[in-house]
Amino acid sequence: MSDETVDEQIMTAVSDALQSNGYAALTMQDIADESEKSKSLLHYHYDTKEDLLVAFLDQLLTDYEQRIACRSDQPPEQRIVDFVARFVLTPEDDDRAAFHLALLEMRSQGPFNDRIREQLHRSDQLLRETAGDIIADGIEAGVFETVNSERTAALLIAALDGARTRQITLGDANTIALDGMELTYTRATVEEILSQILEPILAEECSLPSLEATLAELDREA
Amino acid sequence: MSDETVDEQIMTAVSDALQSNGYAALTMQDIADESEKSKSLLHYHYDTKEDLLVAFLDQLLTDYEQRIACRSDQPPEQRIVDFVARFVLTPEDDDRAAFHLALLEMRSQGPFNDRIREQLHRSDQLLRETAGDIIADGIEAGVFETVNSERTAALLIAALDGARTRQITLGDANTIALDGMELTYTRATVEEILSQILEPILAEECSLPSLEATLAELDREA
Amino acid sequence: MSDETVDEQIMTAVSDALQSNGYAALTMQDIADESEKSKSLLHYHYDTKEDLLVAFLDQLLTDYEQRIACRSDQPPEQRIVDFVARFVLTPEDDDRAAFHLALLEMRSQGPFNDRIREQLHRSDQLLRETAGDIIADGIEAGVFETVNSERTAALLIAALDGARTRQITLGDANTIALDGMELTYTRATVEEILSQILEPILAEECSLPSLEATLAELDREA
Amino acid sequence: MSDETVDEQIMTAVSDALQSNGYAALTMQDIADESEKSKSLLHYHYDTKEDLLVAFLDQLLTDYEQRIACRSDQPPEQRIVDFVARFVLTPEDDDRAAFHLALLEMRSQGPFNDRIREQLHRSDQLLRETAGDIIADGIEAGVFETVNSERTAALLIAALDGARTRQITLGDANTIALDGMELTYTRATVEEILSQILEPILAEECSLPSLEATLAELDREA
DNA sequence: AATGAATGAGTTTTCATTCAT
DNA sequence: CATGAATGAAAACTCATTCAT
Numbered sequence: 001m002s003d004e005t006v007d008e009q010i011m012t013a014v015s016d017a018l019q020s021n022g023y024a025a026l027t028m029q030d031i032a033d034e035s036e037k038s039k040s041l042l043h044y045h046y047d048t049k050e051d052l053l054v055a056f057l058d059q060l061l062t063d064y065e066q067r068i069a070c071r072s073d074q075p076p077e078q079r080i081v082d083f084v085a086r087f088v089l090t091p092e093d094d095d096r097a098a099f100h101l102a103l104l105e106m107r108s109q110g111p112f113n114d115r116i117r118e119q120l121h122r123s124d125q126l127l128r129e130t131a132g133d134i135i136a137d138g139i140e141a142g143v144f145e146t147v148n149s150e151r152t153a154a155l156l157i158a159a160l161d162g163a164r165t166r167q168i169t170l171g172d173a174n175t176i177a178l179d180g181m182e183l184t185y186t187r188a189t190v191e192e193i194l195s196q197i198l199e200p201i202l203a204e205e206c207s208l209p210s211l212e213a214t215l216a217e218l219d220r221e222a
Numbered sequence: 223m224s225d226e227t228v229d230e231q232i233m234t235a236v237s238d239a240l241q242s243n244g245y246a247a248l249t250m251q252d253i254a255d256e257s258e259k260s261k262s263l264l265h266y267h268y269d270t271k272e273d274l275l276v277a278f279l280d281q282l283l284t285d286y287e288q289r290i291a292c293r294s295d296q297p298p299e300q301r302i303v304d305f306v307a308r309f310v311l312t313p314e315d316d317d318r319a320a321f322h323l324a325l326l327e328m329r330s331q332g333p334f335n336d337r338i339r340e341q342l343h344r345s346d347q348l349l350r351e352t353a354g355d356i357i358a359d360g361i362e363a364g365v366f367e368t369v370n371s372e373r374t375a376a377l378l379i380a381a382l383d384g385a386r387t388r389q390i391t392l393g394d395a396n397t398i399a400l401d402g403m404e405l406t407y408t409r410a411t412v413e414e415i416l417s418q419i420l421e422p423i424l425a426e427e428c429s430l431p432s433l434e435a436t437l438a439e440l441d442r443e444a
Numbered sequence: 445m446s447d448e449t450v451d452e453q454i455m456t457a458v459s460d461a462l463q464s465n466g467y468a469a470l471t472m473q474d475i476a477d478e479s480e481k482s483k484s485l486l487h488y489h490y491d492t493k494e495d496l497l498v499a500f501l502d503q504l505l506t507d508y509e510q511r512i513a514c515r516s517d518q519p520p521e522q523r524i525v526d527f528v529a530r531f532v533l534t535p536e537d538d539d540r541a542a543f544h545l546a547l548l549e550m551r552s553q554g555p556f557n558d559r560i561r562e563q564l565h566r567s568d569q570l571l572r573e574t575a576g577d578i579i580a581d582g583i584e585a586g587v588f589e590t591v592n593s594e595r596t597a598a599l600l601i602a603a604l605d606g607a608r609t610r611q612i613t614l615g616d617a618n619t620i621a622l623d624g625m626e627l628t629y630t631r632a633t634v635e636e637i638l639s640q641i642l643e644p645i646l647a648e649e650c651s652l653p654s655l656e657a658t659l660a661e662l663d664r665e666a
Numbered sequence: 667m668s669d670e671t672v673d674e675q676i677m678t679a680v681s682d683a684l685q686s687n688g689y690a691a692l693t694m695q696d697i698a699d700e701s702e703k704s705k706s707l708l709h710y711h712y713d714t715k716e717d718l719l720v721a722f723l724d725q726l727l728t729d730y731e732q733r734i735a736c737r738s739d740q741p742p743e744q745r746i747v748d749f750v751a752r753f754v755l756t757p758e759d760d761d762r763a764a765f766h767l768a769l770l771e772m773r774s775q776g777p778f779n780d781r782i783r784e785q786l787h788r789s790d791q792l793l794r795e796t797a798g799d800i801i802a803d804g805i806e807a808g809v810f811e812t813v814n815s816e817r818t819a820a821l822l823i824a825a826l827d828g829a830r831t832r833q834i835t836l837g838d839a840n841t842i843a844l845d846g847m848e849l850t851y852t853r854a855t856v857e858e859i860l861s862q863i864l865e866p867i868l869a870e871e872c873s874l875p876s877l878e879a880t881l882a883e884l885d886r887e888a
Numbered sequence: 889a890a891t892g893a894a895t896g897a898g899t900t901t902t903c904a905t906t907c908a909t
Numbered sequence: 910c911a912t913g914a915a916t917g918a919a920a921a922c923t924c925a926t927t928c929a930t
Contacts, residue, residue, distance in 0.1 A: 162384025
C-alpha cells in the first residue's frame with residue numbers, strides 16, 4: 001500500500017471514486033476522499049479535473065492493452081478462446097464490473113471530448129486488430145476455414161462488448177439459463193460465440209480448447 | 223410545432239439538450255435554453271431534475287418499445303430481419319446516434335439510480351422477449367431449425383447493441399470494409415448476423431428477405 | 445435606500461467594498477457583504493468579476509464625465525476656476541478620497557486589461573478636451589493671452605491629477621503651509637495653479653473669480 | 667548575473683513579476699517563476715508575501731532616493747533641470763514605465779497597509795525636500811527670485827508625478843504635439859514646467875541649462 | 889401557467905504557507 | 910540553502926431549487 005507512488009495512489013483513488021459515484025457525479029472531493037490526500041494535491045499533480053481523468057483513462061487503457069496482448073505464444077485456437085474468455089464477468093467480479101462501468105461512462109463522453117475520443121480510438125483499434133490477427137493466424141495455420149477475418153472479428157467484438165455492457169448496466173440479475181444453470185450475460189454470450197461463430201469455422205479435425213479450463217487458467221494468472 | 227403540449231415541448235428540449243451537452247454536463251439551464259421556456263417552468267412541471275430525466279427516459283423507452291413491437295403481422299423471417307435492420311445507423315442518422323448516445327449515458331447511470339435501473343430493466347426485458355419470440359415463432363412455423371431461442375436472441379442483441387455502442391462512441395470513421403464498400407459498424411454487424419447466425423439456422427428451402435429492401439421499407443415508414 | 449434598483453445597489457456595494465478593501469484585495473464576497481445580497485446574485489447580474497468591475501468603472505466614469513461637463517453657461521474665467529476647484533479635496537471628503545483611490549487602483553490595471561484601458565482613455569480624452577476648450581474659449585473671448593491651449597491644459601491636468609494622487613495615497617497629513625494655514629495638497633496646488641499658471645496669462649484688465657467663492661458654490665450644488 | 671546575491675536575485679524577480687502581472691494579480695509562484703528558484707526559497711528568506719513586498723518597496727525607494735540625491739555638486743539651475751528631467755519617460759523606457767506602474771499600484775495600497783504607507787511617506791518627504799532645497803538654494807544664490815520654495819516645489823512635483831501617472835496608465839499613445847513633434851506626456855510637461863514655472867522665476871541675466879543636453883547627460887550616466 | 893430574481897450548497901481552482909528531506 | 914510535496918483556507922463560479930409576482 002504505502003509503497004505505491006503518489007501517482008498510483010491517485011489513480012487508485014480515481015478508480016475507487018468512479019466506482020462509488022459514477023462519472024457524471026464525480027467530484028474532485030470524491031477523489032480526494034478516496035485517497036488520503038487533499039484536493040489541492042490532486043491539482044498539484046494534475047492541473048485540471050479533465051487532465052486527471054484523461055490521465056486515468058490513459059493508464060486504464062494501457063493496462064487493458066497489455067492484458068489483451070499477452071499469451072501470444074499460444075496456438076491460434078487457444079488464443080481466440082483466451083481472447084473471448086477475458087470478457088467473461090462472474091457475479092463476484094465486482095471490481096471489474098465497476099471498472100467497465102466507469103469505462104463505459106467515459107466512452108460515452110468521447111463525442112464531447114477530443115482527448116478522450118483519441119484514447120478510445122487507439123484502444124479500439126488494438127482490440128479489433130488483435131482479434132483479427134488471431135483469426136488470420138488461425139486461417140494461415142489451417143485451424144480455421146477461410147473467412148473474412150476482419151469482419152468475423154468485428155462481429156465477435158460487437159457481441160462481447162455488447163454483452164458486457166448489458167451485464168454491467170442491467171446487473172447480474174440479468175442472467176441466461178443454460179441446461180439448468182444460470183449464466184451471466186457475458187458467460188452465455190461467450191458460449192454462444194464459441195458454438196455458433198467459432199466452431200462452425202473450425203477446419204476438420206480441429207477443436208477448440210475448453211472454455212472452462214481457459215477461464216480457470218486466466219483466474220490463476222490474476 | 224406550436225400545437226405541441228408543454229410537456230412535449232419540454233421532452234423535445236431535454237432531448238436536444240442531451241444531444242448538445244451529454245448527460246454528465248446537462249443542466250436545467252441547458253434544457254430551458256433549448257425550449258423557449260424558463261428554468262422555473264421546468265420545475266413547475268417536474269419537481270426535481272431527476273424527476274424530469276426519469277420522465278424523459280420513460281417516454282424514450284416507451285416510444286422505443288412501440289417501434290419494436292410494430293409490424294407483428296409479418297411472417298417470422300421478415301420480422302427478424304426487420305428487428306435487426308432497425309439497429310442499422312447510417313452516417314446520416316445524426317439524431318438517432320445522438321439519441322442512442324444519450325441513452326447510453328443514462329444506461330450507465332443505472333447502477334447508481336434505482337428509478338433509472340427499473341426502466342432500463344423493463345425495456346431490456348421487452349427487447350429480449352421480442353427477439354426470442356420471433357425466433358420461437360419461426361421455429362414453430364418451421365422457418366428456423368430448432369435452436370435455443372432465448373440464447374440465440376441474447377447473442378443477437380449483444381452483437382447489435384455492442385455494434386451500436388461502438389459506432390456511436392467511436393464515430394462513423396470506424397467502418398468495416400465489405401466487397402470494396404465501407405459499411406458502418408452497425409450495418410456490417412447486421413450483415414454478419416444474417417449470414418453467420420440466422421442463415422445457418424434457416425430450415426431447408428427457406429430464405430431471408432433482403433436487408434436492402436427491408437431498410438428501404440423502414441426508411442419509408444419513418 | 446430601498447427604492448434603488450438592484451443594479452444601483454450592486455454598484456454602491458462595489459464602491460463600498462473597494463473603499464474598505466482596495467482593488468487588489470477585493471473579492472466577490474466582500475461586495476456581497478456590502479450589499480445585502482448573495483454572491484450568486486452578483487453572478488446572476490454579471491457573468492464574471494471582471495464584467496462587474498468594468499460595469500462599475502463605466503458608471504463611475506460616466507458620472508464623472510457628467511460632472512465635468514456642467515456649468516458650461518458661465519464665462520471662461522469662471523469655468524476654468526470651476527474646473528480646477530473641482531479637484532480640491534478637503535480632509536472631510538472621505539468618500540471622494542476613497543472614490544479616487546479606487547479609481548487610481550483601477551487606473552493602474554489599465555495596462556493589464558484592455559476593457560479597463562479603453563474606458564480610461566475615453567474619460568481622459570474628455571478631461572483634456574474640456575480644459576483645452578475652456579482655455580481656447582478664453583483666448584477667443586480675449587480673457588486669456590494667446591497660449592497653446594492644449595499644452596497649458598496638459599500641464600494643468602498633470603498638476604491637478606498629481607496633487608490628488610499624492611493627497612489620497614499619502615493621506616491628509618501631507619499638507620502644505622500657506623500664510624500660517626495648513627492646506628491639503630489639492631487645495632494648495634489649485635492655489636498655485638491659479639497664481640502661477642492662470643493669472644500670468646490673463647489679459648489686461650481681466651481677473652479670475654475667487655476660489656473661495658467658487659468652492660462654496662460647488663459645495664452648495666452637491 | 668550569477669554573482670548576484672540571492673536577495674538581489676529575488677528582488678529582480680519581484681520586479682520582473684510585477685511588470686508582467688501587476689501588483690493585484692501577483693502571486694508567489696509568479697515571482698518564483700521569474701527567479702530560477704522555488705517558492706519555498708522565497709519563504710525561507712521572507713516569512714510572508716507582505717514581508718517580501720515591503721522589502722522590495724524599501725529597496726526600490728532607497729535606490730530611487732539615491733538617484734535623486736546625486737549630482738548635488740552642481741549649481742542650483744542645473745540641479746533643478748536635472749531634477750525635472752529625471753521624470754521624462756521616453757516610449758523606449760519600457761522597464762522604467764513598468765517600474766513606475768508597479769510603484770503606482772503599491773502607492774495605492776498605502777491607505778490599506780501601514781508598513782507600505784510609512785515607506786511612501788519617507789520617500790515623498792525626501793522628494794519634496796529635495797525640490798524645495800534646490801529652489802531655496804537657487805534663491806539664496808540669486809538664481810531665482812524670491813518665491814515660496816516649498817509651494818513651488820509642491821506644484822512642480824504634483825505636475826511631474828501626475829504627468830508620469832497619466833503616461834504610464836494611459837500608454838504612450840497619449841502624446842502632446844509641440845511644434846510638429848509628438849512628445850510624451852512627461853516630456854511635454856517638463857517643457858511646460860521649464861517655460862511656465864521655472865523660467866518666470868529666474869533672476870535677470872540667468873538662464874536654465876538646456877533640457878536636451880541634460881537628458882543626454884542623464885542617459886550617459888545610466 | 890409562467891417567469892425573473894434570488895439563494896445556499898457545492899464545484900473547480902488558486903494560493904500563501906508549511907514541512908520533510 | 911534549497912526544494913518538491915502537501916495542505917487549508919478561500920477564491921470565482923455553477924446550479925438545482927425556491928419564491929414573489
